[in-house]
Amino acid sequence: MPETTKLHPKQPVAAALASRAAVRPALRQGGAFALGLAGGWAVLYGALLPFGLGLTLGLPADCFAACAAGAALSILFHGFGAFSLDSLCLLCAVGAAVAARWLWPGRLRPAFLAGCGTLVLGGVCFALGPGGAGFTLVFFCGADALLAGGFGYALQRFPPEKPGFGTLLATSAVAAALGGLRFGPLCLGAAACAMVDAALCCRGQEKPALAFAAFTGAALCAADPSLAPAAVGLCCGTAAAVLLAPGRRAETLAACAGGCVLGVLCVPASGTALPLLLSAGLGLAAPAFFPKHWLTPVPEAPAPPEEPPRLSAAATRLEAVAESLSSLAETVNAVYDAFPRRCDTFRWVIDNTHDSLCFNCGRRETCWKQEYTATLEGMNALRPILEQQGHLQASDLPGQLSRCIHPAALCAAANRSFALYRSRKEAHVHAEAMRTALTEQYSAMADALSVLSEQLGRPGNPEPYKSGRVAAFFASLGTPPLECAVTLDDLGRARAAVTLPRTRFSSPELAALAQETGRICRRDFDPPQVLSCKGMTTLLFCEKPALRAVFGTAGTAAKGTVSGDAVQQFCSPAAAQMILCDGMGTGRPAAVDGSLAAELTARLLKAGFTAELAARLVNVALALKSDEESGATLDLISVDLYTGTARIFKAGAAPGFLVHGGHARPVGDISLPIGILGGVNGQSRVVHLAAGDYAVLVSDGLLVDGPGWVAKQLELSAAAGDPPEKVARILVETARARAEQTGRPDDITAAVLRLEPCGH
Template sequence: MGLLSVNGGRARFTPRTLRAELRPAARRLAAVAVGFAGGWAVLYGALMPFGLGFVLGFAEDCFAPCAAGAALGVLLHSFGALSLRSICLLCALGAAVAVRWMGAKKLAVTALAGCGTLVGVALCFALGGNGGAELVFYSAADALLAAAMGLCLRRFAPEQPGAGMLLVGAAAAAALGSVQLWKLWPGVAVCAALELYLCCKGQAKAALAACAVLGAALCGADPAFAPAAAGLSCATAAAAVLAPGQRIETVAAYAGGCVTGALCVQPPGNAFQYLFNVCGALAVVSALPAGWLAPEPEEKAAPAPMDRPRFSAAATRLEQVAQSLSSLAETVNDVYDALPHRQEDFHWVIDNTYDTLCFNCGRRETCWKQEYAATMEGMEALRPLLENGGLEAAQLPGQLSRCIHPAALCAAAGRSFALYRSRKEARIHAEAMRTALTEQYSAVAEALGVLGEQLGRPGDPEPYKSGRVADLFTALGSPPQECAVTLDDLGRTHAAVTLPRTRFSAQELDALAGEVGRICRRTLETPQVLSCKGLTTLLFSEKPALRAVFGMAGAAARGSISGDAVQQFCSPAAAQMILCDGMGTGRPAAVDGNLAAELTARLLKAGFTAELAARLVNVALALKSEDESGATLDLISVDLYTGTARLFKAGAAPGFLVHGGRVRAVGDASLPVGILGGVNGQSRVVHLTAGDYAVLVSDGLLVDGPGWVAKQLELSAAAGEAPDKLAKTLVETARARAQKTGRPDDITAAVLRLEKCG
């Protein structure tokens, strides 16, 4: 079934498509709500760590909405009055969001920015005479707790049952615990309803864990809730132990535990308010449909989960290999730095000439002792003559005219200078080879580390769907050797099926995508086929929300050979576009440009990041030949699920993005790859949507500057031109302008437009 169905000429969304469209918005709205709860919650009347902790730990698509909700919660908790604690927390939230927006991935960097800002602002207030040591102490405690929460959320996603979800529940309980509406205690009522719900579902361990964490959060929000938390703990223990998964019996056991727990409430008058809230929760849960409270059916164990230890073992081995290669590169560099280095200069030529000729000469004492200064001045004067390629006796300077062996002196000096230059070139070549070797080891080590990390977290398995997919292939006469259906961190479905070596036609692959998608209840892309050593692996991925349309055009400066090379393709989750401009024009530039583009494309398809691919391409160009080689590298990778675009430029001309009809140039000056031992590139992350354009150009197209290009792009985007037509228009206009200026160069334009998947 397609994403859109047509009825009477009008397109309508199917339920599956509607869920796919609403899921990202729902995640962000949930992040805002959780952030608001974290900003509102106060522990022990002073600590407010939840909001900052969630911003540090939430995923890339949720941390900014969470920060907005947390800031709103902080402001509303004090009814708009900005206290010193509120100012400190707001500054910390802003710093953490800014650092994550700038591309920081590691928790240590983000935590240092957010927590450091929190403590730093508090310290500034304290030094200024406001707040005192108490403000610094509480801010430091908030910073430590927020960093710990961020670490926990990075390791345990809040969308999945576990420590991350319990942290979110604790923030909600603490926020509700500080609210009282007449006789209603929302915190107690919600906690009771949740614990009873889990007991009715037969999830005894989850109920007991929630009881412990939520009870502690209630007590932290208001110590007066300690007796109520003890009563709820007693009720949860009774329901979880005596009758888990049996609706009527569970409700009865929970009610009995609540009555027993009421005896712990002092003074006795509070017992009636506690029981009033618990009874309300019991009534709400009891009124839920029976299907909502039915225990989850036990799923049969499928072979897919048994593969996880193998995945983990393979990931560990890859990580060990990566660490070994990285250590090898570091060891080579450390040994090189520790060894003494020869600092040979032209004085070595003079010393070698003396050793081979003058040492056995009868005038040695006169020339090298009595007239040392004049001799050295004459030998220094030989340097430009030797560098120009030859030395004759008639060219000897006046200081050396007294030499009794002029021809032998010229020959000895020439041999010494040739040996000196040979040793210098060998030293430079060895240095280049060492740099290339260690750079290769480091880049491959980082790539293996990334692949090992991906392999170590293959996603949450879905055994039931894995078994049904395996049954499908068995019914088709090709039993799979391995079959795994998983959900990634963003809730996207992936399926991997390994079969004996089998050939599939395009029609068969499309039919398989439809059948596997029907089993998984998702719309899947045509699978990627990998064949190796008698096995065929089919990789199914959920159909993205966007698709990429490519276009390109080019013109050579002279003749038909251009030094520019373009690669445009789609991997299972991203659209990739590469433009490489070889140095110069003609065939040599074409060799460098095509080599850089082809190697980059292969590395990206293999799973390397843009930065790692650039480092390996840099080494390849540096060692390609004895002549200097270099090429610019311009790359954009667009996530077709989220629209996140990552740009990488090394020596490339500015590119252009058209977002919402407005054009902006991106890119700063840098050096091409293949020139230096390392790569001087720049990365940037932007967000694109359907209808946006990304345009990469070579420097030949900007012969008259970027102004006319921006205007042309605005006109073409407003008209909705196809990428091929837009690229052709840019190249033809640039070629006409270059002919007027008389500065011909290779001209290339590569265009990508995003469209909604239909």
């Protein structure tokens, strides 16, 4: 038997999983037993019984024995006690398959050879023995063995727990079993299939409904050829519901009913039409009484890949995409540099005024040839007037242009030309900004994909033994994992990733899972991160770090209650992140820029972007946010909670402070905020922190009297062991009092992080 990990009920945390560990396996065993009953009872083409053996060969290791018991019971009592040689051969084959799976766990070939071989050999022995049954028994046993082997292999390849082909195979066995059961005029198979198919159509699951209709219709026909009209009606009704009214209950049921009527018209004998119509009608009427939330339309999730993705191939593909984006940005810049620049100067205004007015004037020869120098001086004298006032009047004309016989028309033409000139310059600046933003975004995304490709290319050193034990532990809870991998990273830290069919866990259950998984891997795990996508749930376990971060923040606005400073503080699975953004100016416009920069930076960091890449993308977002000038400082510190390594990134931010060993020192140099230039002029540095150290980020309003008093106050607070919230509040209150004395109010914010031992 495969090794399984048992829960320890004496452990208080593991008690949260006791109910799940007891109920889920029992439900799986009961479901497997019921499926075995149906598979053993189903008869195909009047003589074949392949489902019982096929289910025994194909179901997972934790429930095949219960399925075999149900199949044996159905085979034994099939025909209400009429025991045949074929049934005896099937019982021997099921027993041989169970014995082989117990003796060689995890090896499928011995089970297939034992089950199918025993069935064929039993048929041959009975056929050749005294009073032999003849070739017919050998033929039926061989057909059963062939179908059972194919059925079992398909279930091994496509587990029935995972929605898809395996689920349809198990459903077809149940449909075939119900197809042979009748209660008076009612056919249970036709009624059950119509009910389930109508429910799927009402939920808007078009592809599952069509697949279900096709598989169950074929199973009904194989179980009883007289049910072929019912199968035709089922398929026609499903197709009509999917095409005409997907996800709408009343219209769906009407379309299904129309398909069933069409199937009844195919009945050759009128005596069988009414029972089939009655069975289908009862099945279609049942969903009308279901609770409303059972039939709520759900979006169809795409089928997951048949095989686990190959990390090396994915990494190579991501690297290729990154190179394509990078080359795209370089190509755009190269083409832009290759084209000649269009240099519009004020001479364009003069030429356009001449072409629109003076070209058709009778004094053109005099003004623009005989007195060209004086005319050109007069036109150039219009430039400061137009740039200052934006328009020109006849009284503003200089003396060189006083001889013009159309002064009003000259002013109007000059005004139009200058407006076009200014519009062309603004369009050129806007196009330049858009090109810079586009190429910067392409380049930043290329760098981000390159980093992700590097991470995927180094998935870690696998631990197959521990992976198997963790998988067995989850299987013992009744949730066999679809994928399970325990790996070690470059620093020797263990990580476990377990992918399950979509499952919900409570907080105590997650804590218990972390404790049990950590005990198996001999590591101390934090509660896992839960990711749900496409009908699957992935649990990511990481080792508990050596340090933990305690945050504190305080702030006050320069005027009113709206501050332009924004703070984000959070912990990712491996690092503590603290962000402070100061919008340019004060009030609501500054608050919008600061909050936008902080929120976008936090999202990008949580997605795995580095500080430099996040700053580049946020820079583009601020530059394109509106036509008004937008800018914000970016102050960021990221602390690795395993090693204490801190990475500081500043773009236009005020100096921060580090308190290490009781001594405070400022960190940070002068740089420009983000959102102003096409690129980011940021600075980063790496420092090392230990338990008890502080990291402090402040806005420029707090440094109204310089950084000296801040460093002294931090040393006093560190010596007293003040919590971060208190440290931030003292700094802000003191800075506020100093600002009121100097008469220079500004938004004041302090964000404090202190490292503590993880068990503290």
